[in-house]
Amino acid sequence: MSKVFDELPTTLDRDTPGIDWEDMVISTTPGGRKQIKLQVAREAGQIREIQIQKVPADPTAERMDVLLNLNREQSARLIELVRSLDYIPADGSKTVRLDDDLIRQLFTDSEALEQLYSQDPERVRTLIETDASASDVLALAHRQAAVSEFRHLLDDDDAFAEASRECGGPEGVWQKFLENNPWILGISLSGQLLTSWDDGRLEQTVAGFRLDAAGKRVDALLRTNGQISSLVFAEIKHHKTPLLQSKPYRSACWGPSTELAGGAAQAQTTVDRALNDLGERLVAKDESGAESGDQAFLVRPRSFLIVGHLRELVGPSGGVNTDKYRSFELYRRHLLQPEVLTFDELLARAEWHVSLSHGDNSEPQQPEWDW
Template identity: 55%
Template sequence: MKGTVHVDDQLLRDVFADPTAMASVYADDPERFRALIESDADASDVIALQHRREVAATMRQWLEDDDAFAQASAAAGGPEKAWQTLLEANPWVLGVGLGGQLMTSWEEGNLEQTVVGRSIKGVGKRVDALLRTAGIIRSLAFAEIKHHQTPLLGGEYRSGCWSPSKEVAGAVVQVQQTAHLATRELGDYIQDQADSGEFLGTGTFLLQPRSYLIVGSLDELTGNSGGPIPDKVRSFELFRRNLNEPEVITFDEVVARAEWHIEAASDVSATYGERPSETDDSLASGEDPGPAGVDEPPF
């Protein structure tokens, strides 16, 4: 039968006789293993999920290993560029890790876009990540991406009151200005156009667009033993929760959300023997609605 893969008795005997010899058996005849994988309808799910685990492991390593992050920063051309490059290559991280809606990049494979000046189609002010929600009606969203070593807090302004760092305050104003100027210049609606210039029947709204600042790590708010310092936690949480825009999210929260998504997808796949509510196309593009029937993480 076409598409059938023949596994001979010797291969099975080799595997069952010594399961630890799988690697050597694969090395002896990798084509047979590849054929088995290609004929398995669920193999693409396993490969995609494993890739996401590797990405999440890399992000976690960057948070916890300064030397590893320094090497990645040097290779990418800077700490912010390292994170931006990783997020561009894995749009599902921001897609499922920011708002309650699914976010996709404005242009596939390129988060950074010009939004002020000659707008998205020309020179002008740039935003680290230009996103739009997925669905029948799409809306624009902006994100500024710093790095996890950016300080969240400055000095102790008064006893128990810690001010936001200069970097955080500046980034907040930056993304506020970007969203404001883009809305003023682009209007309420951007109609999609084909490469030929033809107007399409779809577009994106800019009605009080959501904005995000991804910066720092909550580790900064803990003491030497890892416990939270109440004054610092209170100062930071009250600051960001009372901001109208942008929503401030730390890198450790983004990573934790990505890890939760992967584990939830693994649990659903193991329970039902099939992928959660996503398609091959969504895996390739990063348009990931997340596993159906699973509660959102508590942050």
């Protein structure tokens, strides 16, 4: 390690009021004739001066050679340099150059890491990716961004309309979003942990081999995780899909919308065809067509329909329309399959999951309604 200091001619007197001197012997020659001594002058806890001397081991000798004398600022720079040695890689033959200002900022400024990142972002990213604990930070940051995007798509009609144009329709927006964030389905749909059957995509062929076969595809094919896995099916609509008919069927009685009833029928048909075509289990195969040993069972498989938004059941003043809510809840609670979940319910679970990852154990925030 090398460091250049420009010495100043002035030094402190050992009799200076308020100065506490501390002497440390760094080394002594084998014959005991000379020593290297470090003298530190402190004032109210702050280092005022560091002086390195070569002196005779005999304390009565008069001759003394000052090797280095550092004032307050230079002493601080030396201390910072020594502290930084823990972070300098010892392997390799490359020279590592440290900037004094950057070192000082790293130890005193909370924003110093941002400056360090801006100087060499690729190196910082590499360090993070190889740090097991840091990978958790990256995963959490990704999930925070995902729930922010989720809420933005739910609340901003213009943003959702633009995304719909890009994805070929409103259902395509949510299919793409959940493809990119399958963890949202995995933690939200069931008390069991659900993961995608295929790491590549959620949407899968589950019945037949003809491209035009009815009930052939499911929007999300998932599996439970444990010693034994079971398949779980999910159909994904969009949050603007109506939940109820536009008019009550009878007084205080609202029927399910055509889209809701049709989505339920679609999910039921998909599961039925999968049971007929796949049998009691789905076996994974490798590229050669041989069984890989991975499998999931279809024993009365669970299915889900993700559709609509509960704000449809809220009146203009912000209060719940009890008749609408009762009608919707009775319909979905009496459905054996699929289980119906709205997009805002899906978002609430995802947001709570992220808040728990932050260490926030508070209850999820509820809307303010007048009862």
